Amino acid sequence: MTADPVAVVREFLDVVRSGVEPDRAARLMAPTITAHQVQAENPTTITRTPQEYAEHVEEMLVAYGPFRVEVDELFGSGDRVYARWTQHGRHVGTVDGIAPTRRPVTQVTSCVYRVADGRIAEYWIQIDRWGLRAQLGTGQAVPGDDGRTVSGR
Known part of the structure; x- marks a missing residue:
């Protein structure tokens, strides 16, 4: 029996994306994932593995400390699930060459x-x-979200 797509995404956000257990990505993600970075100025599509995604979350933990993810909306239709969340952390590590400011950081994301x-x-x-x-x-945009920069994706 296949798991409910909304339940899969809920667990992914609560456990993996939140930084609680990034290594559980291997259980919740396909062996290869296509990630579309939707941005007006530089749309990019990358492929990543669950291990690469877990490493990405670890990079975010270094950059923003133990952050909190609040799921604001989550619903699905068929195999598609929409999620919008707010992430709260603190700028404690270098982000795109910017030294830590210790400032609180809030990021709003939809996927x-x-x-x-x-x-x-x-x-x-x-x-x-x-x-x-x-x-x-x-006062400047974060460089293109292409999988090489830490910008909360």
Whole structure:
């Protein structure tokens, strides 16, 4: 029996994306995931493994400390699940060359996940990078969210 897509995404957000247990990505994500970084100025699609995603979450923990993820909306239709969350942390590590400011950081993100065979197989994510830069005091957008920068994706 295949797990309910909304339940899969809920567990992923609560356990993996939140930084509680990033290594559980291997159980909740397909062996290869297509990640669409949806941004007007530089849309990018990357492929990553659950291990790479777990490493990405670990990078966010270094950059923002133990952060809190609040799921604001979560609903699905068929194999697609929409999620919007707010992440609260503190700028404690270098982010895109910006030294730690110790300032609180709030990031608002929305994402559509495609779940296949009980695992996340693909997603389309949007993050307010301009808002992050404003909070870090730089007034400039975070460089393209291409999987190489830490910007909360």
